[in-house]
Amino acid sequence: MQQANSLVEYGSRRVIITITAILCALLEIVDSTIVNVALNDMRGNLGATMTEVGWVITAYAIGNVIVVPMTSWLSQQFGRSNYFAASIILFTVCSFLCGNANGILELVIFRFLQGVGGGALLVTSQTIITESYPVEKRGMAQAIYGLGVIIGPTLGPPLGGYITDNFSWPFIFYINIPIGIIATLLTLQFVRSPKYGEKSAAKDVDWAGIGLLALAVGSLQFVLERGQDEDWFESLSITVCAVLAVFGFFFFIWRELTFRNPIVELRVLKNGNLRVGTILSFILGFGLYGSTFIVPLYTQSTLGWTATQSGMLMIPAALTTAFMMPIIGQLLQRGVPQQYLVALGMLLFFAYSFWGYKIITPDTSKDAFFWMLIVRGIGMGMLFIPITTLSLSTLKGQQIGQGAAFTGMMRQLGGSFGVATITTFLARQNMTHRNDLVSKLDINNPLVQQRVAGMQHSFMNKGISPERALESGYKSLDYMVTKQAAVLSYMDAFLYLGVMFLICIPFVLMVKGNKGNKINPAEAMH
Incomplete structure (x- = not known):
């Protein structure tokens, strides 16, 4: 009982932790929709086609979805506050690099890495808020977290439109930098890590599970994002990715249910x-x-x-x-x-x-x-x-x-x-x-x-x-x-x-x- 309750915070600490977590959730979600309205400017500026510039959204989504299921395991490996801070730093650095990208390929690579950093922000901030509040106040905790998640996708387009119309598209990424720096400092100072069991030794790490998860989720996300542009199963790349997604998920589920130290604990779905x-x-x-x-x-x-x-x-x-x-x-x-x-x-x-x-x-x-x-x-x-x-x-x-x-x-x-x-x-x-x-x-x-x-x-x-x-x-x-x-x-x-x-x-x-x-x-x- 004491162990589970040890992360509950009170007073100003709880307020600061809540604000930090919401800042990070907002950073991640606003960024998933803010670029939508600037794609035309990016295309003209970087000399890219509309299909190429569409990858700015796709790459972010793929990086995001691949890392989300692994966040619990990664928190356990490196300590939650360290992992959370590292994710914010990765997200912030990649935001700067996206703004400075000279070509479409550079921008897409940095967007993918930004998505990898962002995936952790969303889920870990939810866990941090949930555990910082006593159980009877969890509904209120989720209400506070939900503000970021619901408002984020809506704030993105008008904010992106305003910045693109009045400044230039790189500033869409630069606005993340001061928020990222503040969130990193607050995380290192205030966010505590739960006491997990032993870390996995390198030989116990479920490398095959990580690979299969990345393959399955990445392929599925590619099919969903690019399907309509490439005329679905008329396209060889869409067909190949769909097959990879199906087999990837099949072998991933089999691996996670049989490996002694799985990267994603599927058994929690028994709840x-x-x-x-x-x-x-x-x-x-x-x-x-x-x-x-x-x-x-x-x-x-x-x-x-x-x-x-x-x-x-x-x-x-x-x-x-x-x-x-x-x-x-x-x-x-x-x-x-x-x-x-x-x-x-x-x-x-x-x-x-x-x-x-x-x-x-x-x-x-x-x-x-x-x-x-x-x-x-x-x-x-x-x-x-x-x-x-x-x-x-x-869940406990x-x-x-x-x-x-x-x-x-x-x-x-x-x-x-x-x-x-x-x-x-x-x-x-x-x-x-x-x-x-x-x-x-x-x-x-x-x-x-x-x-x-x-x-x-x-x-x-x-x-x-x-x-x-x-x-x-x-x-x-x-x-x-x-x-x-x-x-x-x-x-x-x-x-x-x-x-x-x-x-x-x-x-x-x-x-x-x-x-x-x-x-x-x-x-x-x-």
Whole structure:
């Protein structure tokens, strides 16, 4: 009992540790979305193609996802505070190197290494916060941590847009440097490491497990990030990586269950709450990153907004989530069952998606999005903390770190699956809707001829010759069809995303809560 409780902090120490952990979580998450709006500038500056510059996002995600499942083991090997500080230093140094990169290859390599440093920040900061609070206040601890995780992806695009518009893209990376230095100093001074057992000798290190994990997760992430650009299984590289991912996971699971000193302790998944929590974390990642991706994409590509305008649109929803977090933490502390809050959060997420489906047009106004995104903000607040506390509530000691690694990895993978699925879905639906609309435009139809003639006259009034005006009329008609097809595709994406969350609600309500529905200190700490 004493051992498990020895990491609980009080007073100003706890405040400082919490701030340090949130700073690090924010650093990592903001960085995963901040570059999205600067890709065009990078491409022009470094003389790269759009496919090459896409690797700036892919490399970071691969580095991130590979290291997340290993964080618990690495903390044990080197001591948590040392490993955490080393990860912040790696992240900060690579941020400087990314800003100074002279070519696309350099930038991609440094982004990968930055992702390796960043993966540890997210999961370890969650473990540090969880263990710094007494068990009965864990709901509040997760609320505080959740602020960083939910607000991060939303802050990235407007911050990136502002920096790119007013300075230049390297400053996107340079802003990490002062925060990284402060976080490193605070970590070395205040964060304590739990007393683990013996370190693994070099011969006991699960090198094969590390290799298989990197191969499996790296290949899967590559398939998800690049699949749509390379036309999925029409591409040899995507097919090879998909096969590597399947076999990599198969042999990795076999290795971890048979090796005496595994790099990832899969047996912790025997805990029923953690199993449910990892699945829910995947769905949460799918919804969180998917919806953070789809709204700016629609406003920029269809409505013609700037990156900064699209980013600013998301801020009220993020603030709503921030406002909700402490309230949800309090409700959990008072014994409201986690599964009820998750179910309500999913229902609100369905309401947000259905609302999106109803309001999207080729010229939706900015005001139309406001309340819809506020509903999303409330729903996200109700999903994040209850899912995390449900996952970690009956774990003890070292298992908390292992559990946090699983939920963290599943949230990241859920996000990658979400973005990949939505991108592919939009492209396929766009083709379907376009073909459908074109098939209805019979050139011999008097109404169509009337419309084209009207546009031809409009162009002729601007001094354009009749032949050119007719050509411009047909081009305008084609543009309208393209735009309408895009809008219908976004409507479908919103609807299906909402239905996915709606279908999950009955399954969430079937989950058994903890005894008395409160987090039971004895159960979590014996």
